[in-house]
Amino acid sequence: MPVPDINKTKRMSSIVTPRHVRQWLFSGLCLLALGACSTAPNRPTDDVASGGGAASSGAVTSNASTNDAADNRDDAHDPIEGFNRAIFTFNDKLDRYFIKPIAKGYRAITPKPVINSISNFFSNLHDPPIMLYNLLQGKPKQAASDLGRFLVNSTVGIAGLFDVATKMGLEKHSEDFGQTLAVWGVGEGPYLVLPFFGPSNLRDGPSLLLVDWQTYPLTHLEDRDTRYALLFLEVVQRREQLLDASDILEQAAGKDQYVFMREAYRQNRRNQIYDGNPPQAAPPPGLFEEDEPAPKSPTPSTPGDATQSR
Numbered sequence: 001m002p003v004p005d006i007n008k009t010k011r012m013s014s015i016v017t018p019r020h021v022r023q024w025l026f027s028g029l030c031l032l033a034l035g036a037c038s039t040a041p042n043r044p045t046d047d048v049a050s051g052g053g054a055a056s057s058g059a060v061t062s063n064a065s066t067n068d069a070a071d072n073r074d075d076a077h078d079p080i081e082g083f084n085r086a087i088f089t090f091n092d093k094l095d096r097y098f099i100k101p102i103a104k105g106y107r108a109i110t111p112k113p114v115i116n117s118i119s120n121f122f123s124n125l126h127d128p129p130i131m132l133y134n135l136l137q138g139k140p141k142q143a144a145s146d147l148g149r150f151l152v153n154s155t156v157g158i159a160g161l162f163d164v165a166t167k168m169g170l171e172k173h174s175e176d177f178g179q180t181l182a183v184w185g186v187g188e189g190p191y192l193v194l195p196f197f198g199p200s201n202l203r204d205g206p207s208l209l210l211v212d213w214q215t216y217p218l219t220h221l222e223d224r225d226t227r228y229a230l231l232f233l234e235v236v237q238r239r240e241q242l243l244d245a246s247d248i249l250e251q252a253a254g255k256d257q258y259v260f261m262r263e264a265y266r267q268n269r270r271n272q273i274y275d276g277n278p279p280q281a282a283p284p285p286g287l288f289e290e291d292e293p294a295p296k297s298p299t300p301s302t303p304g305d306a307t308q309s310r
Helices: 006-015 018-039 057-076 081-109 112-125 127-136 140-155 177-183 204-215 224-241 243-253 257-273 303-309
Strands: 191-194 198-201
Touching: 081 191, 081 224, 081 243, 081 257, 112 127, 112 140, 112 224, 127 140, 127 177, 127 204, 177 204, 177 257, 191 204, 198 204, 198 257, 224 243, 243 257
Parallel strands: none
Antiparallel strands: 191 198
16 A cells, blocks of 8 residues: 655645635636626517517516616626625525524623724724725825824734724724725726625625735734634624624615615725715706796787787
8 A cells, every 4th residue: 555645745735725725716706707697698678579579568568677677787787696696695594594693692691891802903903904005095194093003002902902092083994905996996897795705896806805815914823723713703703793783784675685785785885985975976967957937928919009009
């Protein structure tokens, strides 16, 4: 029986790293998305023509509804809706039966001050990348504030467990590489739902997996067990923060939660990119224009008037 080459096994393990696995995963997602685009069925646009020329009021109504649905899909930038809905269902099941129950248990057994300190700790770790993104977006004042927050909270705040910087007037910002690309003029592209991560788009998805992940300090923690434990704790901590909001959203979403979450994400993302001040859409032409007064009709002349004029 041949003896396995231990050195060769070690070399292979050093070649295949978690970074490569993440890249392969994202490449696979892109291929799936492209496959969904190419295999998406073409929906009929003319029910009258498909019915052999038999035009009825029901057929016309169905045709109009189909066209309206197509217009809505175009407005939502969601050409791979079938693929996205499948991933949305997967994420929803994962959250409903795994993440959410753990978050509820975490809230039930953890004192509120401890929850706040854990939240502050992870928030502090995100400030260095946020500082970098603010610099790349040409916001030196915000970047200086981010640096100040990190230094104050890491020292006076005891490794970020206490948010001392906010009380000192150093505002917390929320930036990522996707927002940076948007400031540089890169369009959002088609809507995309990522496994585990949720709503995104073709611009922000790769930014999250390939750039934001690499700039996050926890990613480079050498002890893998500690790194994975902290990352999982951050997922649970973030889900705990959203427990109350998610219950309200589920009630407000109605029958089609997918569409509700898609539009909510896109509106919130637009608000983030413009730092809370998105440009207002121009009103429809003629909305505020005053109607011109109707021309006065000439007064008809009478025989009496003609006699007086002579």
